[in-house]
Every structure is written in structure tokens, then in C-alpha cells.
Amino acid sequence: MLQLLLSMSVAVLPAPGHSHSHSHSHSFGEIFGDLRVGEKYISDTKIVLKCGDEVVTASTDSLGSFRLSAKGSGKCTVTVAYDNQTPSLSVVVFDEPARYRLIIESKDGKYLLKRV
Numbered sequence: 001m002l003q004l005l006l007s008m009s010v011a012v013l014p015a016p017g018h019s020h021s022h023s024h025s026h027s028f029g030e031i032f033g034d035l036r037v038g039e040k041y042i043s044d045t046k047i048v049l050k051c052g053d054e055v056v057t058a059s060t061d062s063l064g065s066f067r068l069s070a071k072g073s074g075k076c077t078v079t080v081a082y083d084n085q086t087p088s089l090s091v092v093v094f095d096e097p098a099r100y101r102l103i104i105e106s107k108d109g110k111y112l113l114k115r116v
Helices: 002-011
Strands: 029-037 046-051 054-059 065-070 074-080 088-093 098-107 110-115
Touching: 029 046, 029 074, 029 088, 046 065, 046 088, 054 065, 074 098, 074 110, 088 098, 088 110
Parallel strands: 029 098
Antiparallel strands: 029 065, 046 054, 046 074, 074 088, 098 110
């Protein structure tokens, strides 16, 4: 079994002398998901992903879905512009896409952004 795993892992490695001409030198992180308040999905709402100095923005579609891609990965912040407030949430962006189901909750007149 170990031999089979080893042979499988070798099979996916690039061949020696493989050209790095297509941007494998830096990773790309992506988060996607949906945004809602209570049971209502929110459309046309601005979402900002900030990873270090990089800032990526998008808006939710008619079903409250979003997709944000960053050049890097690691600890980032997602901020939503909703009802004159900008609640935010710390996220971790990986090399592989990660799903975030986000919900805005109201507490003491302030909005909080949470992961469901």
C-alpha cells in the first residue's frame, strides 16, 4: 500500500526541467459563498477582502452569492458594506477555494458579520 501511495505521489510531480512560465511562483487564494441577514439573502452588497496590502472587492449577485480571489493566502479580513455600517470578519485564505456562508446579525444597534 505504501509503495502504491509513493508511486501515486511521484506521478503528480512536474517533470525535471519543467518550465515555470505560467504563474506557479505565487499562490492564489479564493473564498466564495453567500451573505444573508436572518433568512434573507442580500443582493448587490459590496464585499471587500483585504490580505496584507492587497484589497479585492466584489458585490453579491441577485442570490446573495459572492466570489473573491486574492493573489496571496493566509489571514485576511472580509468586510461588508451594509446599512451604513461595515462589519468585518477575520478569515483564512488557502491556495484552494474555501466556502464562507456569512450572516449579518444585529447586536445593540451594531451589525456583526459571522460565519454560519
